[in-house]
Amino acid sequence: YEVYRVYTPNDEPYTNSLILNNKVFVPQTGSAWDDDALETYQEAMPGYEIHGVYSSDWLSTDALHCRTKGIADLGMLYISHLPLLGAQPAGSDYEINAEIKAYSGEPVYSDSLWVYYEINGGNYNAVQMNIVGENSYRAIIPAQPEGTEIKYYIHAADQSGRSANCPFIGASDPFVFYSAFLPQLSVNPTEINLELPEDSIVTEILQLSNIGGGTINYSILLDFFPDRDISGSYIQCSAENFIPGETSTWTFTVYNASSDNEWLRSVSIDFPEGVIVNSSTNFSGGSGGDLVSNGMTGNGVEISWNDNDGGWGNIYPDEYATAEVNVSVSPVFDTDIVLNYQIAGDEYGSAPHQIEGTVSIALAGEPISWISLNQTSGSLSTGETDNIEITFDTNDLETGTYNCNIVVNDDRNETIIPVSLTVTGVETSDDNVSQNTFLASISPNPFIITSNQKRSNVKIDFQTSLNSVVDISVYNVRGEKIKTLLNSEIPSGSHRVIWDGRDSKGNYVASGIYFYRMKTDNYSQTKKMMIIK
Incomplete structure (x- = not known):
């Protein structure tokens, strides 16, 4: 918006004018600033007739538009149009769409529906609008070369x-x-489906190209929570992992996916104990302005960002906004960081008006083992291409299917590349082996880790029909091996291994779902257990 200010040194009510069709009536008080007020209106509203209305009785809080009574034109001819503004693609035709409705009940003149356009200050040209639906009309302004101004x-x-x-x-x-x-990012491929055997490494190429103009700045995230509804609003964090004891700045991105014109008016993120917030910026990028941070700092605080101007919200549908939060992580923080967030709309659209979710930041040293990128950000000028290497590593992965999204954010859009990796295991051809070799369910399940010194242990029973090397390992829900319990040659018969709930670093694991797998040369079996802490 372009804002014009009217000088009111003595609280003159100049801004409380009445706009009636093509006329503007401005209160006048006899002040030395009356003429300046009229000139400001003339500058701000070209084409309108500006009239002063003098009275010695105007109050500073007076409003001419409140002293008058408007009479609606019930038979009005109504034009609704979402205008083309700012930069539009060069070399392409420009569609001008409008809803035109005659409330008088009389039909519109089909030969009197026009779009008048002017090129670089020249004369106006006319192009007729054609009907494309009930009360819907369209005209085409021809494509123009780069740098053309169109009115x-x-x-x-x-x-x-x-x-x-x-x-x-x-x-x-x-x-x-x-x-x-305009910059335009091309992504190839648009999805990745891969099937690999266990213990293999393969590299694929993700090609990012700027097939438009200008420069594109992009960043890439690996999203390991693909069951989140991408059609819904959400928050992402730039940090994929952290190191205990470090201080860093995390960039949060919020997206409004409303399909019914609901605006986002507030965001809150809850930081757990052990994460010290040092500072935060506003969420910037929404057309309605910033969502303003409440400035909370300290250990385990909740930051909220709000529309402080009393409006209905500042982040409009299909818009992104970003905020930076500087944090220090306690040196003894030994699990993944889980941030709970809430996004609230203006309650204009359909329910839900609040969305809750989580953002997880992995503890460094436990990276996502099965997929990695050699580059996570860059810039592309016109015609340039970056080849991003994606490495798939199935070592220490259990058989099954793994899913994630590669999320590419540029200056204008978000592109999501779904990824599916299927890990195939060893097929057993000896039925006798499979019948007499098995992995039993654990006891207890769920396994409760208490604060008592005498902790219970997980008992994992298994049986082998042949003398063989047996590997029994524990994995988290992302397929990462967190502890090897056994990897040695075992004689045939029944056996038991014990797990105390610690990972390979000696730390107790967090609450959640885990998997334990038994693997031999000709047998593989995986089962699930729950840990409660």
């Missing part, structure tokens, strides 16, 4: 004798946009 307005008339423009004043204050070669 336009819509005109309509109906058989009741009414005519209307959009914007209201027409040629005196038209819509304005300019043509430019």
Whole structure:
């Protein structure tokens, strides 16, 4: 928006004017600033007639538009149009779409529906609008070379004798946009489906290209929670992992995916004990302005960001906003960081108006083992391409299917590349082996880790029909091996291994679902257990 200020040194009520069709009535008090107020209105509203209304009785809180009574034109000719503004792609035609409705009940003149457009300050050209649906019309402004300034307005008339423009004043204050070669990111492939045997490593290429103009800045995230509803609003964090004891700045991105024009008015993120918040910035990027941080700092605090101007919300549908939070992580923090967040809308659209979710940041030293990228950010000028190496590693993975999303964010859009990796195991051909070799369910399950010195242990029983090397390992839900319990040659018969709930570093694991797998040369079996801490 372009804002014009009217100087009111003695609280003159200049801003409380009345706009009536193409006329503007401005309160006048006899002040030395009356003429300046009229000139400001003339500058701000070209094409309108500006009239001063003098009275010695105007109060500083007076409002001319409140002293008057408007009479609606029930038979109005209504034009609804979402204008083209700012930079639009050069070299492509420009669709001008509008809803035109005659509330008089009389039909519109089909030969009086026009888009008038002007190129670089020249004369206006006219292009007729054609009907494309009930009350819906379209015209095409021809493609223009890069750097062209285009001004336009819509005109309509109906058989009741009414005519209307959009914007209201027409040629005196038209819509304005300019043509430019906009950056455009091309991603290849758009999805990855891979099947690999155990204990193998393969590298694939993700190709990012700028097939438009200008420069694209991009960043890439690995999202290991693909069951999150991508069609819904969400929050992402730039940090994939952390090191205990470090201080760093995390960038949070919030996205509004509302399909019914609901605006986001608040965001809150709860930081756990052991994560010290040092500072935070506002969520910036929404068309309605910033969501303002409450500035909370300290250990395990909740930061909230709000629309502080009393509006309905600042992040509009299909918009992103980002905020930075500087944190210090306690040196003794020994699990993944889980941040609970809440996003609230303006309650204008359909339910739900609040969305809750989590963001997980992995403890460094326990990276996602099965997929990695050699590059997570970059810039692309026109015609440039980056080849991102994606490495898939099935070593120490149990058989099954693993899913994630590669999320590419550029200056304008988010691109999601679904990834599916299927790990195939060893097939058993000896039925006798499979019948007499087995992995039993654990006891107890769930396994409760208490604060008592006398801790219970997980008992894992298994049986082998042959003398063989047996590997029994524990994995988290992301397929990472967290502890090897046994990896040696075992004689045939029944056996038991014990797990005390610690990972390979000696730390007690967090609450959640875990898997334990038994693997021999010709047998593989995986089962699930729950840990409660």
